[in-house]
Amino acid sequence: MPKLASAEAPSPFRTRDERVRDREEKREAVLRAAVRMFNARGYHATSLDDVAASLGVSKPTIYHYLGNKEQVLVECVNRGLEMLRDAADATRAQPGKGLDRLRYFLLLYAQINMDDFGRCVIRTNEEVLSMDSATRFRARKREIDLFVRDLIGEGVADGSIAPVDVRFASFALAGALNWPARWHAPDGPMTPAQVADSLIAILIGGLAPRA
Amino acid sequence: MPKLASAEAPSPFRTRDERVRDREEKREAVLRAAVRMFNARGYHATSLDDVAASLGVSKPTIYHYLGNKEQVLVECVNRGLEMLRDAADATRAQPGKGLDRLRYFLLLYAQINMDDFGRCVIRTNEEVLSMDSATRFRARKREIDLFVRDLIGEGVADGSIAPVDVRFASFALAGALNWPARWHAPDGPMTPAQVADSLIAILIGGLAPRA
DNA sequence: TAATCAATATACCCGTGAGTATAGAAAATA
DNA sequence: TATTTTCTATACTCACGGGTATATTGATTA
Numbered sequence: 001m002p003k004l005a006s007a008e009a010p011s012p013f014r015t016r017d018e019r020v021r022d023r024e025e026k027r028e029a030v031l032r033a034a035v036r037m038f039n040a041r042g043y044h045a046t047s048l049d050d051v052a053a054s055l056g057v058s059k060p061t062i063y064h065y066l067g068n069k070e071q072v073l074v075e076c077v078n079r080g081l082e083m084l085r086d087a088a089d090a091t092r093a094q095p096g097k098g099l100d101r102l103r104y105f106l107l108l109y110a111q112i113n114m115d116d117f118g119r120c121v122i123r124t125n126e127e128v129l130s131m132d133s134a135t136r137f138r139a140r141k142r143e144i145d146l147f148v149r150d151l152i153g154e155g156v157a158d159g160s161i162a163p164v165d166v167r168f169a170s171f172a173l174a175g176a177l178n179w180p181a182r183w184h185a186p187d188g189p190m191t192p193a194q195v196a197d198s199l200i201a202i203l204i205g206g207l208a209p210r211a
Numbered sequence: 212m213p214k215l216a217s218a219e220a221p222s223p224f225r226t227r228d229e230r231v232r233d234r235e236e237k238r239e240a241v242l243r244a245a246v247r248m249f250n251a252r253g254y255h256a257t258s259l260d261d262v263a264a265s266l267g268v269s270k271p272t273i274y275h276y277l278g279n280k281e282q283v284l285v286e287c288v289n290r291g292l293e294m295l296r297d298a299a300d301a302t303r304a305q306p307g308k309g310l311d312r313l314r315y316f317l318l319l320y321a322q323i324n325m326d327d328f329g330r331c332v333i334r335t336n337e338e339v340l341s342m343d344s345a346t347r348f349r350a351r352k353r354e355i356d357l358f359v360r361d362l363i364g365e366g367v368a369d370g371s372i373a374p375v376d377v378r379f380a381s382f383a384l385a386g387a388l389n390w391p392a393r394w395h396a397p398d399g400p401m402t403p404a405q406v407a408d409s410l411i412a413i414l415i416g417g418l419a420p421r422a
Numbered sequence: 423t424a425a426t427c428a429a430t431a432t433a434c435c436c437g438t439g440a441g442t443a444t445a446g447a448a449a450a451t452a
Numbered sequence: 453t454a455t456t457t458t459c460t461a462t463a464c465t466c467a468c469g470g471g472t473a474t475a476t477t478g479a480t481t482a
Contacts, residue, residue, distance in 0.1 A: 206417020
């Protein structure tokens with residue numbers, strides 16, 4: 001009889017696992033609240049008091065879940081970088097010619113840049129991080145950049161991409177697809193997917209008319 | 212005889228005009244020093260004490276020439292915006308088809324974005340400005356954006372540009388050509404003109420191989 | 423039941439940095 | 453020469469915000 005009660009009504013008594021999950025959830029809530037404010041007002045202009053207030057708690061609560069302000073930012077950035085890494089992995093498993101695979105990745109890349117955590121990756125400049133964090137940050141962004149260059153190189157090799165300068169092509173793509181992190185309104189009429197599609201079409205096709 | 216001395220040796224006595232020019236020069240020096248530090252470390256992370264120290268003067272000296280910290284930033288941004296407006300004017304006087312005129316402007320645009328003051332326009336986000344300044348800032352950036360859209364529309368109309376979505380094309384171009392403000396090293400091996408050329412070639416030609 | 427631990431709050435400390443009050447030197451003007 | 457103006461420094465005020473010391477409560481474990 002006591003065993004049966006488990007799935008019925010939500011018991012106010014939490015098991016150890018539930019407590020661990022609660023903790024994770026709260027940590028996550030702090031990060032979500034923080035990243036929104038960082039994106040909206042900038043890191044320096046956002047105080048942890050503000051973040052705490054927006055969650056209806058006090059500052060020490062944040063310190064209970066995260067070490068200090070920089071770590072809050074670092075965790076947010078890491079969430080975004082993780083999404084990018086996943087996108088790269090998904091792309092590696094993708095068939096097709098270089099251009100197709102590149103397009104596949106760019107579509108994900110652009111959309112991530114319109115996500116709260118992805119935006120944060122773009123909007124965070126290394127100067128605000130400690131040297132140590134900045135180094136790691138740079139390294140992980142470089143990983144992504146190199147991945148894009150590989151895809152472009154692959155496309156050039158198999159003829160699906162014009163013989164462009166790989167380095168500059170990756171800069172041009174990154175710039176164009178990072179920019180929405182600054183102008184795209186999450187609650188605007190265009191979905192991230194639509195924005196991504198439109199931008200990528202232009203980048204692939206170019207401005208000059210096709211013969 | 213006294214008249215003749217004017218152009219000979221630089222007199223330690225300054226005329227009224229010279230004094231006005233001295234003042235301008237100092238003001239300008241403050242802005243140059245400030246914009247460099249803003250670009251390097253970010254606006255919030257730069258104190259006016261630091262700026263003053265880098266010029267070998269004290270903070271009140273800065274306040275003597277400029278009202279307050281925000282005004283320092285606003286003036287820097289205005290310098291950049293002025294360069295952009297000049298570039299637009301020069302382009303208006305330019306002959307040729309839409310694509311040629313667009314290319315002409317983009318070349319200037321991209322280079323300005325690698326200049327100290329131009330960088331500052333890109334790197335300054337409105338959130339750090341007072342509502343009033345932010346509004347003016349947004350308006351002047353919008354001017355530039357509309358100008359680019361006009362050029363693209365012109366090119367589409369005269370057939371020199373493919374029938375792209377004008378709005379997204381301008382976003383894609385802006386993003387790609389703003390990005391160097393964040394990665395281009397002024398003392399690196401590539402000159403701004405070379406960077407601009409390379410990026411623009413890719414944007415106009417697109418990634419897909421030409422038939 | 424006692425002792426411990428997790429979670430949260432209140433109230434504080436303290437450094438930084440924007441902005442100012444004041445004074446003094448040098449030059450310009452009367 | 454006396455007076456005012458320009459330029460600059462020293463030395464301050466004050467608010468903000470990161471971070472912490474400490475107390476409280478409720479649940480967990482011994």
